[in-house]
Amino acid sequence: MADSYASHFGINNIPYGIASSSKRTAPQCATRIGDDIIFLAELAEYDSFKAISTPLSSIFRETTLNTFAALSKDIQSKVRVAIQEAHKSNLSKKCSESVKDVKLHLPVHIGDFTDYSASVNHVLNASEAVRGIREYPPAFHKYPVGYAGRCSSITVSGAPVRRPLGQFIEDYTVPKNNIIFGPSRGLDYELEVAAVIGKPVESGTYLNAKDADEHIFGLVLLNDWSARDIQGLEMNPLGPFNGKNFMTSITPWIVTLEALKPFEIPAPPRMQPVAEFMDDPKSINYNIQLEGQVLRNGTQSTTCKVGFETMYWTFRHMIAHHTIGGCGLRSGDLVASGTVSGDQKHEHGCLLELTNNGKVPITLSDESELRFLEDGDEVRYIGVVGDGSVGVGFGECVGVVKPARQL
Amino acid sequence: MADSYASHFGINNIPYGIASSSKRTAPQCATRIGDDIIFLAELAEYDSFKAISTPLSSIFRETTLNTFAALSKDIQSKVRVAIQEAHKSNLSKKCSESVKDVKLHLPVHIGDFTDYSASVNHVLNASEAVRGIREYPPAFHKYPVGYAGRCSSITVSGAPVRRPLGQFIEDYTVPKNNIIFGPSRGLDYELEVAAVIGKPVESGTYLNAKDADEHIFGLVLLNDWSARDIQGLEMNPLGPFNGKNFMTSITPWIVTLEALKPFEIPAPPRMQPVAEFMDDPKSINYNIQLEGQVLRNGTQSTTCKVGFETMYWTFRHMIAHHTIGGCGLRSGDLVASGTVSGDQKHEHGCLLELTNNGKVPITLSDESELRFLEDGDEVRYIGVVGDGSVGVGFGECVGVVKPARQL
Numbered sequence: 001m002a003d004s005y006a007s008h009f010g011i012n013n014i015p016y017g018i019a020s021s022s023k024r025t026a027p028q029c030a031t032r033i034g035d036d037i038i039f040l041a042e043l044a045e046y047d048s049f050k051a052i053s054t055p056l057s058s059i060f061r062e063t064t065l066n067t068f069a070a071l072s073k074d075i076q077s078k079v080r081v082a083i084q085e086a087h088k089s090n091l092s093k094k095c096s097e098s099v100k101d102v103k104l105h106l107p108v109h110i111g112d113f114t115d116y117s118a119s120v121n122h123v124l125n126a127s128e129a130v131r132g133i134r135e136y137p138p139a140f141h142k143y144p145v146g147y148a149g150r151c152s153s154i155t156v157s158g159a160p161v162r163r164p165l166g167q168f169i170e171d172y173t174v175p176k177n178n179i180i181f182g183p184s185r186g187l188d189y190e191l192e193v194a195a196v197i198g199k200p201v202e203s204g205t206y207l208n209a210k211d212a213d214e215h216i217f218g219l220v221l222l223n224d225w226s227a228r229d230i231q232g233l234e235m236n237p238l239g240p241f242n243g244k245n246f247m248t249s250i251t252p253w254i255v256t257l258e259a260l261k262p263f264e265i266p267a268p269p270r271m272q273p274v275a276e277f278m279d280d281p282k283s284i285n286y287n288i289q290l291e292g293q294v295l296r297n298g299t300q301s302t303t304c305k306v307g308f309e310t311m312y313w314t315f316r317h318m319i320a321h322h323t324i325g326g327c328g329l330r331s332g333d334l335v336a337s338g339t340v341s342g343d344q345k346h347e348h349g350c351l352l353e354l355t356n357n358g359k360v361p362i363t364l365s366d367e368s369e370l371r372f373l374e375d376g377d378e379v380r381y382i383g384v385v386g387d388g389s390v391g392v393g394f395g396e397c398v399g400v401v402k403p404a405r406q407l
Numbered sequence: 408m409a410d411s412y413a414s415h416f417g418i419n420n421i422p423y424g425i426a427s428s429s430k431r432t433a434p435q436c437a438t439r440i441g442d443d444i445i446f447l448a449e450l451a452e453y454d455s456f457k458a459i460s461t462p463l464s465s466i467f468r469e470t471t472l473n474t475f476a477a478l479s480k481d482i483q484s485k486v487r488v489a490i491q492e493a494h495k496s497n498l499s500k501k502c503s504e505s506v507k508d509v510k511l512h513l514p515v516h517i518g519d520f521t522d523y524s525a526s527v528n529h530v531l532n533a534s535e536a537v538r539g540i541r542e543y544p545p546a547f548h549k550y551p552v553g554y555a556g557r558c559s560s561i562t563v564s565g566a567p568v569r570r571p572l573g574q575f576i577e578d579y580t581v582p583k584n585n586i587i588f589g590p591s592r593g594l595d596y597e598l599e600v601a602a603v604i605g606k607p608v609e610s611g612t613y614l615n616a617k618d619a620d621e622h623i624f625g626l627v628l629l630n631d632w633s634a635r636d637i638q639g640l641e642m643n644p645l646g647p648f649n650g651k652n653f654m655t656s657i658t659p660w661i662v663t664l665e666a667l668k669p670f671e672i673p674a675p676p677r678m679q680p681v682a683e684f685m686d687d688p689k690s691i692n693y694n695i696q697l698e699g700q701v702l703r704n705g706t707q708s709t710t711c712k713v714g715f716e717t718m719y720w721t722f723r724h725m726i727a728h729h730t731i732g733g734c735g736l737r738s739g740d741l742v743a744s745g746t747v748s749g750d751q752k753h754e755h756g757c758l759l760e761l762t763n764n765g766k767v768p769i770t771l772s773d774e775s776e777l778r779f780l781e782d783g784d785e786v787r788y789i790g791v792v793g794d795g796s797v798g799v800g801f802g803e804c805v806g807v808v809k810p811a812r813q814l
Contacts, residue, residue, distance in 0.1 A: 152736070153735065240645065277588075
């Protein structure tokens with residue numbers, strides 16, 4: 001049986017998700033401790049929750065976490081403590097089911113999805129893989145460069161990814177090569193972490209980086225599936241579109257910033273001065289250790305081990321940059337980091353980097369070659385805080401590759 | 408008093424919007440004939456609507472048109488006829504208020520917003536303005552190139568646009584110039600037409616171009632406000648982000664495809680063969696005549712007059728390309744054409760083209776120079792079908808430029 005990751009969900013985690021079961025058929029807000037899924041609308045009927053004087057039970061009966069995410073950090077903190085105490089006193093047992101009996105859903109309604117490119121190593125490696133030179137985007141040292149992604153394609157971990165059809169250059173090594181139509185030959189993953197917006201930021205106001213944590217509800221893992229050949233043809237001049245919009249996977253559990261706070265870790269130092277609103281004396285990432293695996297023919301190969309502390313731009317920077325022009329953020333909006341990559345080869349978070357855009361394969365545990373993903377390959381992405389002993393983690397984000405649709 | 412555009416809203420239009428008033432305080436579905444706004448939930452209580460055997464009255468009481476847009480074309484067509492007959496028999500009078508007493512809202516909840524670049528002239532003129540050469544994007548002749556835009560920033564005509572703050576190159580004429588932070592100096596408009604998705608397209612299915620009309624509810628005018636300096640720095644490598652995401656304006660009325668059908672007009676011939684799913688023997692645009700105006704110091708100048716028939720890629724192509732990789736479309740999604748531009752200077756739909764990225768100003772009616780928009784400038788965009796005599800049009804899409812926020 002697959003690992004349930006119970007060790008990620010200790011009493012210090014208390015993540016939030018949306019769950020249903022045969023007993024509780026309506027998707028609703030839940031948390032997880034060990035292998036117990038706790039249904040929060042029922043738990044919030046107890047006095048310790050009523051004392052918080054917010055209509056928690058009805059908020060937790062909603063089919064997304066958007067309303068809860070928008071509540072003040074103060075109330076969310078009280079709820080966290082009340083859940084921990086209800087668990088200690090066994091009060092939560094009556095509102096619980098085993099993880100194996102429960103179906104998990106997308107945790108929030110995502111009104112807008114932004115994907116940044118916040119890693120130094122990723123931008124340099126991607127530049128080398130695509131253009132043969134290690135060069136920063138012109139703005140890289142001033143702000144995280146990002147683009148808007150597709151909301152309708154975001155699914156929760158476990159959904160299979162169908163190889164997309166599209167148009168691309170038949171052989172990118174041949175100048176002026178034909179553009180053909182067919183199933184992508186360059187299917188890739190991108191291992192990312194994403195922030196879920198809590199308290200909204202009104203359009204026309206803006207945030208300083210140092211104040212942005214107030215608007216982050218928590219983090220998820222995210223796999224930004226990418227078709228490199230389809231993407232390659234469309235990048236000039238408008239950026240990623242069909243090369244990315246066919247699917248994006250996230251973990252079902254949102255780990256709150258409060259759970260992550262004890263595991264803050266300094267971000268890399270600034271290489272160039274930044275604008276005042278981007279200046280963050282306490283520039284921090286979180287000590288999240290990430291592992292990427294490819295499962296082929298029943299054999300598991302680890303393709304990546306990297307720490308989130310490597311990211312040059314932090315979520316505070318990403319959110320400040322996002323709002324400075326007047327763009328509003330709504331509760332539930334997703335802001336992703338871009339591929340997490342370290343400077344070592346085993347720290348590369350996508351195949352574009354690891355196989356130099358498919359040109360230099362790696363060998364998997366079953367002795368087969370990996371350039372890009374093949375039909376039947378499964379990608380598993382796991383994130384845990386610190387050395388794994390503190391009981392805080394994200395579980396896994398998985399998806400198996402299905403063959404392209406028949407035309 | 409401003410033109411109410413009553414002549415755009417004849418009996419052959421029957422557009423849909425969301426309206427409220429002091430008498431009818433809840434925003435709800437409405438149509439417009441002449442200067443009368445007809446509240447449809449009330450009208451649908453009459454027998455002629457009940458015969459359609461769809462719960463129209465409750466659908467029209469919703470705060471967006473998403474549910475109505477998703478209904479079959481057959482039902483929508485019956486509703487159109489019933490509205491026209493109710494008007495002729497004066498039945499609609501009791502459910503009507505004057506346009507001057509009514510507030511109009513965003514007509515749909517927009518789950519995803521896509522912006523294409525479908526005009527030959529726009530891509531060549533923009534290439535020349537930015538890079539000094541008239542060159543097509545590599546994929547241009549195979550499919551419309553597009554990117555995802557920001558949903559939270561879409562507002563209905565009339566909302567002012569605040570000049571965005573951002574980071575950009577101080578003087579793009581000087582190589583390796585400083586990146587500075589401040590109010591944009593390159594605020595521009597982009598005159599576009601956008602399709603509103605009706606019947607959804609499920610993720611993982613796909614559409615042939617020739618079948619895509621089935622999924623288009625109707626069209627709106629759209630102003631894709633752009634800050635060229637902010638956008639210029641961020642284009643490499645991920646495309647438009649803060650240069651566009653501060654605001655997008657649309658008209659409050661969605662003109663249905665059924666109203667536009669008699670005004671189909673051939674799109675330009677293909678310059679290169681296309682993939683089979685993109686092949687559309689009846690490649691059509693609509694005979695929509697567009698006018699762009701800048702109002703400064705009380706004086707009106709026409710900056711653009713162009714026909715929508717100039718667009719190389721049609722909405723059918725845009726939607727087919729959108730779905731081919733597996734991306735789903737939901738009712739209410741917005742798919743915009745990109746700047747509409749003809750080959751003559753007076754047909755250029757943005758200042759990037761008209762003033763060569765601010766380098767060659769034009770002279771307005773008040774003798775002042777226009778390079779980019781100044782604080783206080785108002786942009787008005789009007790669209791009418793055919794020569795204006797057929798009673799079908801979009802009204803106007805307007806917004807006035809407010810000074811940048813103080814830091």
